[in-house]
Amino acid sequence: MADLVRLAREWREQDPDPRTRAELDAILERDDLAALADRFGAKLEFGTAGLRGELGAGPNRMNRVTVMRAAAGLARRLGPGKHVVIGYDGRHNSDVFAADTAAVLTGAGLRASIMGARWPTPVLAFAVRHLGADAGVMVTASHNPPRDNGYKVYWNDGAQIVPPIDHEISQAIDAVGRVDELPLGEGWTTLDHGDVIEPYLDALAALPIGDARDISVAYTPMHGVGGTTLAEAFARVGFPAPTVVPEQAEPDPDFPTVAFPNPEEPGAMDLVLGLAASIDADLVIANDPDADRCAAGTPLPGGGYRMLTGDEVGGLLAEHALRHTSGPDRLVANSIVSSSLLARIAEAYGVRHAETLTGFKWIMKTGPGLVFGYEEALGYSVGSDAGTPVHDKDGIGAALAVAGLAAAAKRDGRTLLDLLDDQARRYGLHATGQLSFRVEDLSLISAAMERLRDRPPVELGGRKVESTEDLTEGVAGLPPTDGLRYRLSGGARIVVRPSGTEPKLKCYLEVVVPVAGEVAEARAEAARDLDALRRDLGAALGL
Missing domain, CATH: 3.40.120.10 (Alpha-D-Glucose-1,6-Bisphosphate, subunit A, domain 3)
Known part of the structure; x- marks a missing residue:
C-alpha cells in the first residue's frame, strides 16, 4: 500500500490535469487500494498499435502524463529537426492530447503540424506522406468504448509503425523523467482544409x-x-x-x-x-x-x-x-x-x-x-x-x-x-464467421490459449484437423505472433488469437462450399458448418 500511495503522490505532483489530480485525491482520501493497484500496478505498454486504454489517472490509463511521456519518447527516437503531423478525433481529451504532443515535440526541437479540426484517421495517414513528414500521431481509440482513448504512431511511409521501431520508442519512453520538467514549445503549425483535406x-x-x-x-x-x-x-x-x-x-x-x-x-x-x-x-x-x-x-x-x-x-x-x-x-x-x-x-x-x-x-x-x-x-x-x-x-x-x-x-x-x-x-462459397469472448480478466485468455496448445483438437465441427500451426513460431515467413491456425478437411480454416486492442479472444472461422446448384443451398450448408465449428471450438476453449 505504501508504495502505491508514494507512486500516486509522485504522479499527482507532475500531472498538469486538474481532473486526474482530483481523481487521485479522492482515491487516496478513501484509501482505495484496489483503485490504486489498478492504476499503478501496471502500465499501458507502447507497441505496434501505439497506446490504447481507459481514460483516468496513472500509468495504466490514458491521460496527459501518459501522452506527454509518449511524445517525449517519440521525440527522442526521431531527434531534433524532424517533422511530425498530429491528428485527433472527437473523443474525450483527444484535442488536449494532440496539443500536449505538439508542445512536447516542439519543446524538444522538432517541428509539429497539428490538424485544424477533428478529421478522420486516414486523413492523418495521407498527410504524413503528402507533407513529407518523418512521422505522424493520431489521437484516437477507433471503435473502442467511450471511456477509452489511444495514440497511434505512423512512420514516414504513412503506415503505422512495426518492429523494431515500436520497441525503440517504448525504450525511449521508459527513459523519460517527470513530465513537469520537460521543455514545452509553442511554435507548431496548424493545418487547414486546403493543406490536407483538399x-x-x-x-x-x-x-x-x-x-x-x-x-x-x-x-x-x-x-x-x-x-x-x-x-x-x-x-x-x-x-x-x-x-x-x-x-x-x-x-x-x-x-x-x-x-x-x-x-x-x-x-x-x-x-x-x-x-x-x-x-x-x-x-x-x-x-x-x-x-x-x-x-x-x-x-x-x-x-x-x-x-x-x-x-x-x-x-x-x-x-x-x-x-x-x-x-x-x-x-x-x-x-x-x-x-x-x-x-x-x-x-x-x-x-x-x-x-x-x-x-x-x-x-x-x-x-x-x-x-x-x-x-x-x-x-x-x-x-x-x-x-x-x-x-x-x-x-x-x-x-x-x-x-x-x-x-x-x-x-x-x-x-x-x-x-x-x-x-x-465462380470461386466456391467462402463463408466466414467469428467466435469471440470479451473478458474482464486477461488471464482467462492466456489460460484458453494454453489449453489449446496443451490439448490440440483433432476434430472440429465434424472435420478432421489436418494441420496445426503455432503462430508464435513464425510461419510462412510471417513474424511471430500469439495465435493458432488450424487447417481442416474440406478447405475449412480456423485462426485463434488474442485481440491486440481489446480484452477479447477472437476466433476466425472459414468454410468453403462448392456451388453446384442454388447458391442459397450452399449458404445454408455453410451456416450449419460454421455453427458446428463454433460449438466445438467453444468447448475446446473452455470459455
Missing part, C-alpha cells in the same frame, strides 16, 4: 470508382468524425449526397445511441438500417468513429437489408479494383484471419497475393504494386495503377468504391447480393 479528396477522386453515379445511400458516421469528409468526397466525385442518421451525425464522445461504437457490434447499425428502410436506400454505409473502417449493407429481395461481412466486401472490392487497374505486377493482400477467397481471385486475375499478420501496418508493407488490401474487420485500402493514396485502412475511400460498385450493379438491374452470388459460383 489534396486528400483529390487523391480519392482518382480511385477506381467507375462511372455509375445513380445511387441512394443511408449513412452513419457513428457519432464520429467521418461525416463531413465523406459528404465532401461524395460531392467531389459526383455521387448524390447520402442521407445521414440525424442522431449520429455529429461527433459525440459519449456515443449515446450505441452500446459499442463499432459497426460490427449487435445493435450498432439499427438506426441506419431503419433510415435505409424509410427512404428505400440502394446502399447502407457506416464508418466507425475515426472513419478508418467502412461497413456496407444492401437491400434484400423480400424487403429489409443485410449488412455484408468484411470478407464479403473485401472480395467484391478486390475484383472491382482489379477490373479497373492493369499490369501483371499488381498485388493484393489481406491478413491471415481474412478469407482465403482473395488468393483465389488473385490467381484468376493473374496477379500476386500476399498474406500478412493482422493489422494494416503489415498489409502496407507487402511491397510495390499494391492495388488493394483488406482485413476482415471492415478495413480496406483501395488503390489505382498509381498505388494506394492512403497507407492505412481508409473508410472514406472504401465508401466511394463501394458506392461506385453498387451504382454499377444498380444500372445493370442487380445488387451487391447478386455480385456475391456470382463470386460463389
